[in-house]
Amino acid sequence: MAFQNPVIKELVNKLRVLWALDHASALMGWDAETYMPREGIQERAIAQSELAVLKQKIILSPEIRRLVEKAEKQEDLNDYEKGIIRVVKRNIEKALKVPPEVIAEYARISQEATQYWRVAKEKNDFNIFKPYLEKIVKLARKIADYLGWEEHPYDALLDLFEEGLRTRDVDRIFGYLEPRIRRILEKIMSSGKYPAEHELEKIRYDPDKLRIVNKKILEILAFPLGSRARLDESAHPFTQSMGIKDVRITTRYEGFDFKRSILSVVHEFGHALYQLQIDERLMVTPIGNGVSLGIHEGQSRFWENIIGRSKEFAEVLTPLLKQYLDFLKDYDAEDIYYYFNTVRPSLIRTEADEVTYNLHILLRAKLEKQLLTEEIKVDELPEIWNQYMEDLIGVRPRNYSEGVLQDIHWSMGSIGYFPTYTLGNLVAAQMRHHLLKDMPDLYEKIRNKEYRPIQEWQREKIHRWGSTYAPKELLRKAFGEEYEAKYFIEYLEWKYLQ
């Protein structure tokens, strides 16, 4: 039994209904992206928003709040029990601090803004999106003030997506990363060792063939398809867990540049593995979930980049790929490795390689911070975006669609979300560093398809705990340190400059 204290037990029991509502919402979200008939969206949106309001009502009910207060006074609680209190209190406080009408307004404006963002991007016209982004920035700032912050309003928003993350963490991380990544990038580009593009990017494939390949890759990775997991298709790849025993991933088939589909599968596998390896005793509780976006992204990036883009994994994949994709008959594992690892300064974040990726995030974090304090205005954003791109990455968007309008996130009200992507890259490299100490033959294991020991290591260090510990504490427990940027730089140097 993870929980001993009777008050905690009672609390966990009372919270089962909230877990059930989350389970239902998760399924509704998954279904909306995979199998739902098109016109079902109207009723689905109503159902989702009704359940969201109901959840708020339950979490703020006097019964739950009294129990939490009582639970806080208990002594000799174990870590799981403390985790329950931490997570539930956090949810109550978030719900208490921001007036429901502000939340509702934010939801309404975001929904509208997303529609107008789509039109703006399609028409390459920032002015269509501008008034909505202005409203969103203003409301985001208002929400930050409601939530409260000490050093910077951005702190409050960061914390929504990554518990305990502060602006000073973000500044420290990017302050360390920026000059080093730029130096590494310059060296890679001038060495010419890693290609800036690859002919395989253009070659069209048969989606049915790649569907088989993806299933076989997941079998190699011991993904429990059918028993505890699924692979489906959606416009954008994602992972959705309905709990610990039902975790679903998706990928897409664009018909060309087949690595995108495969590496999406490996990426989402990493997310799914986290959920699948949570301690079963935490099932149906508030801590039976991955703890934060950054830690989650660390798991997915670990599988996508550290393993999926390694030479040894290319060796594993190549025979399988050649079996199903005829156009690969004259390619070997080294070719596949270089195809998986092109490096080039580019305009679009989602297509960026692992070297330049964090510069795209840095740009967004910088802009978010300045927008919140009105150091820059939404008006000036497109031009500043282009300027920053040129300064940071050395390329300049030719239009808004490939510049300031490229991402959906801001239109959805997700300000403070982007930095978790960089945290993910750092956590992945940090895990690699510590795993190599415990398992010096890591790359041999990758080559020999021995993924179970790697997964077991992840389970012990990170996965099993669910949300028992806040992210920074989890990292300290696992590795004796918090978010640490140096391993990522070491990894890039080892991989690209050796």
Add this chain to the structure above:
Amino acid sequence: MAFQNPVIKELVNKLRVLWALDHASALMGWDAETYMPREGIQERAIAQSELAVLKQKIILSPEIRRLVEKAEKQEDLNDYEKGIIRVVKRNIEKALKVPPEVIAEYARISQEATQYWRVAKEKNDFNIFKPYLEKIVKLARKIADYLGWEEHPYDALLDLFEEGLRTRDVDRIFGYLEPRIRRILEKIMSSGKYPAEHELEKIRYDPDKLRIVNKKILEILAFPLGSRARLDESAHPFTQSMGIKDVRITTRYEGFDFKRSILSVVHEFGHALYQLQIDERLMVTPIGNGVSLGIHEGQSRFWENIIGRSKEFAEVLTPLLKQYLDFLKDYDAEDIYYYFNTVRPSLIRTEADEVTYNLHILLRAKLEKQLLTEEIKVDELPEIWNQYMEDLIGVRPRNYSEGVLQDIHWSMGSIGYFPTYTLGNLVAAQMRHHLLKDMPDLYEKIRNKEYRPIQEWQREKIHRWGSTYAPKELLRKAFGEEYEAKYFIEYLEWKYLQ
């Protein structure tokens, strides 16, 4: 606007959250039978039962009950508004009358009983199931007493599945049907015109080919696949609606006797059409749903039997079937018609033809009634079942698995459910009768693939109203009469004895 009265509007608004919970439960149910990974069942069962308890709590909340009382005092309500009050009051009263601990006990015992029923059926051992069935019968009687009844305890249970249905209705209907069906059956068997079995029942098919055929049939019927509907696969065919704009059906592919898969699709299409044609103004309200199991089954049986098993529909299907199923090259539409319409006294309800089907239901209704009043004991059930089978249908089960253990329903606690199947057959024939008056060229239309006018007629008479009227009232409004058995007998005589 369907709703004018401000109190009703407020009530409908407050009930949206219940609709959302039903929507979520419906999706969870559909998913559990179609795509859910196997081990997901554990968390899914928890989620479903948490939401069920939550729904009861909300429907019994003082806020809702006060609003319903206030709504009842309103004057000049329109039919939709009265329908809202009727449906909500019915739910509140059901929830009030039976103590929650009895409901919980019934749910627990049913869950256990279903497991033991499976084992009992597999091992052909009634004794394994007996103690559970005894408990279920005892509890069902207790629940009937809690709910209250005037003439027979069976009344209370019938009403749970079919609002307003009474034992005297069931007695009247079967009293009329029994001698007439038996006479018709004798005549059919002695005439030899309709085959007792057909060689096509044994022929194996390629499921992929039949998948295409089923999709094409649904296209012919104008089923809005992709926009408002889906066809999937499950162990037992069913229809699940997530509202008015998202209605999903399933079928199965057993690999032989292809009519089963096709007629399941047409049957479920009939259910789905009902949901799809409900007035959009009733969306997200307590009356935006088919009104009862019997009326629903009427819609599905109308499409499966009246249309799907007609000569004219066989003419429509035959070229399509021959295109995909090579083994049909020497068969014509008349062969297909007779293959779809074999008639034989048989042991298994789910495989029964439309002539003998209602005798299987009569047997069950009779036993349910007698079990409730302890006229017969669970102990004696297997032997009495076999005796009734022999008396009614002229065949005697060789074992319990094809006798008393064949159906899952009782193990799930569904006592009083079976008669709705017969109501469905009656309503289908009743619709045919009245439709023929309004549309004398019905069978010409079937032959010419003109299904829209038929669907429009159904929409006007039945579908658009959702649960606005109780079943009997709906039938009176549509046809000037309630459940009426004579049309079914007329239909059998016309079809099989002409």
